[in-house]
Amino acid sequence: MFTLTRRQLLYGVTSLAAGGILAACAPKQEQPAPAPEQPAEKPAEKPAEQPAAPAAKEKVLVKYHVFWNQIQACEPAFRATDEWKAMEESGLEIEFGTGRGGDAGKTAVAAGTPPDVGDLGFQLDFAIGGKLLDVMPYVDASSKVSPEMFFEENWKGANWAGMQYGVPAHECYVRRGLNMNKRMIEEAGLDINNPPVTWEETFEWNRALTKFDAAGNLLQFGLDPYDAEGGATASADGWIMAEMWDIKPFDEATGAFNLNDEKFVEAVDVFSEFYRFLGPDNLQGVRSVEGQGTWGGSFNSEVQAMIIEGYWHPGETFKEKPEVSEYNVATWVPMPEFRRGDKIQVFSGHPCVMFKEGTNVQHSFPIVEWLQTKACCDIIFNEIGWLPAVKEYVANVDGSKFPGLQFYLDSAKDFTHAYGEAVIPIRTFISTKFTQYREQAYRDAMTAKEAMDAWQKDVETEWEESGWKDQWPPQ
C-alpha cells in the first residue's frame, strides 16, 4: 500500500508551490508578429480576406473586452447574430469581457497583458504610450469599414499624432442637449415650448424649479450645471464651458494653455451662482448618492428637473426609468448672452482599439467590422439606447423610439457650431484640477479669477513636469 510520509508531503507541496511561482513569473511566450506597418498607399484592390485570418479549423482565441458593465446584457443577442456566428465559423473563439476598464485595465495594458481588441477607456493614454496598433492597414484592407462611413468628427477623434488608433464603435455620436422633465416644468408654471436659451434664463428656470423645506433643506432643484456633460472639461466628452463661451483652451500647435481666459472666469462665475443658490453642501450630498457628476440619477429620481447630457440620455432614461422618460424633452444647451441663438453640438465618443501586445490581435479586426453592422448596432441601441457614429445607421434611426431622441438626430444637422474632442495628454489632471478650483470658486474660498489663475499655473507646471512641454508637438 502506498504511504505518504509527512516529509514527502511537505516536499511535494513545497515543490509545487515553488514551481507554480516560477511558472507564473516565467516570461510570456513570444507574441505573434502584429500586422505590418501601414502601407504607404491604400492597396488598389482590397484583399478578399482580412490580414492574417485564421485557418478554417484552428480556433484562435480573441479577447474582446470593454469597460462598460451594462453592455453585458447584450452578450446573448451578440452571440446569436449571424455575423458573430460567421466569425466563429471562420475560426475565432471570442472572449467577451465587460467591466474591464479602470486601474485594472490600465495596469494590464501597461504590463503587456491587454486583450486583443475593445475599449478599456484611456484610449488616448494608450495611444500616446504606443500600446495601440495603427488601424489604417486593416481599414484599408477592409471591404466593410472605411473612414467615409463615419461622422467626420467621430472619426478624427481617434487620431493621435497622425496615427488612427481606433475605429468609432459602441457609443459615439453627439453629446450636447438640455434635457427637461416636462411634468416638473409645467408644475412650476414654466412653458416647456419656450425653453431657456441663455444662462441667465436658465438660472431663472432653476430658481422656479427649486424647492426648499421650511428649515432650508433642498427638496428639488432645476439644474446642477456641473452635472453629467456639464461637468466635462478636458475629458473624452469635450469641454462644455470652452464650447459655450467659445474659448480655445489649448493651442495644439504650440502646446500653450489658455485656462485663465476672462471668458473662462465669466463662465465659472455664472455656474457658481447656481451653486450658491442651491447650496454647495446640498449639491455635494446629492452628488454622492445620486450619481451626480457622472451621468446622474437625480434626473431619473425627479430631484433634478433638467440635465445636460448627450443623445444617450433619452434611451438610457427610457430603459432605467420609463415613467420619467415619458416626460423627457430635449433642446439646445443654454449659451451666454453674447452667443444668444447659437446652437452648438459636439461629436465624440469611443473608438474601438487594437492592442499591440494582444496575443491574437492580428485576428481581431473582424470584431471591429462586426461592431459597425446593423445587427450589432440594433442590439446596442435597443438594449441600452446608444448610437454608433455610422452615418447610414443613424440616418435610419426612429427618433420617436425614446422621448427626446429626435432632438439629437435633428441637432446633428441643425447645429450652427460643431466641436470635437480635446486631444491633450494630461487631460485627467486638467479635469481633476478644474473640479477642485471650481469648488474653491463657488464656495467663495477664491474668486473665479484667482481659481482660474491657479488652474492655469498648476496645468502649466504639470505640463512641464510630465515632460510634455519639451516633447510638444508630438512626432
Place this chain on the structure above:
Amino acid sequence: MAVATRKQKISALGWRHELLGLLFTSPWSLGFLLFTLYPLVSSLYYSLTRYDLMQPPVFIGLLNYTRLPADRDFLVVLKQTLWWVGFSSPAGVISAFAMATLLNTQILGRSVYRAIFFFPSIVPQFVVAIVWQFLLNINYGAINSTLRAIGFESIPFLSNPAYAKPSLLLIHMWSQGSAMVIFLATLQDVPRSLYEAATVDGAGAFRRWWNITIPLCSPVIFFNLVMAFIGGWQTFTLPWLLTQGGPNQSTEFYALNLYRNAFSYMRMGKACALAWVLFVIVVAFTGILFKSTGRWVYYEGK
C-alpha cells in the same frame, strides 16, 4: 579553525538538508523577493524617473523629490493628513481603551456588547462606507431625515469642508474593535491584587485607574498608538469612498493624492517619490514616538 574546516566540507547529506531547507522556505522567500523586495527596490528607482506606466521610464535624478516643496497639492495633503493623524491616532486609541474599560466591568450581557463593539472591525471598509453614507448624507441620510422630520436643518456631515474630517473621525472611532480586543485582554491581565492593595491604601476608583490600569496598559497603549499612527498616514479607503477627497480637498489625505498621481495622472515616478517621502515621515514620527516611551511607557521587566 575547526569550525571553518567543517563549513568547507559539507557532506552530501548536509547539502541535501540545506537544499531541502531552502526549498521548504522558498514559498515565503520567493514571495518576499518577488512581491516585497523587488517592488520596494524598483519603486526607489522609479522615484528617480519620469514614468507614465505606458512608456519606458526616463531618469530625472531627484527632481520628483526636489519639486515637492513647491507643489501646492503636496502641501495641502500634508496639512490635511497631519490634522488627520494628529486627531485620529489618539482618538482611536482613546475610544478603543474606553470601550475596553467599559466592557471590563461586570455588566450583564458583556459578551454581547463585546461582539457588537468588535463587529465594525470585521466588516469590509466599503460596507462601512455605504452604511455611514446613508446615515450621514445631507439630503437622504437617516440622521438628517430625522432632524428634518422634527423641523431642524440638516447637518452637512460629509458635504461641508468644516464637518467632513470630524465626521470621518467619528466613523474611525466607531471602527476600533481590534484595538479594543487587545486592550480588553490587557485589562484582564492586570493583577487583582494591585487593585486590592490600592483599595486598602485608600485609593479611589480614578486613582486606581490612573496609577495602576494606565501604567500597566501603557505598553499596549503605545503599540496601538504606533499602529494607529502608521495607519493614519496611509488612510485611503474611507475618504475615497465617502468623499473622494472633498469637499474642497478637506479630506484629500496623503494616500489619496499618491493614488491620484499614480493612476489618474499617470505620474508613477512622482507617486513613488511620494511613497518614499511618506516612508521617511512615518519612520521619523515613529522614531519620535519610540523616543518618548521612556517618559510614559511602563515595562514590568525593566
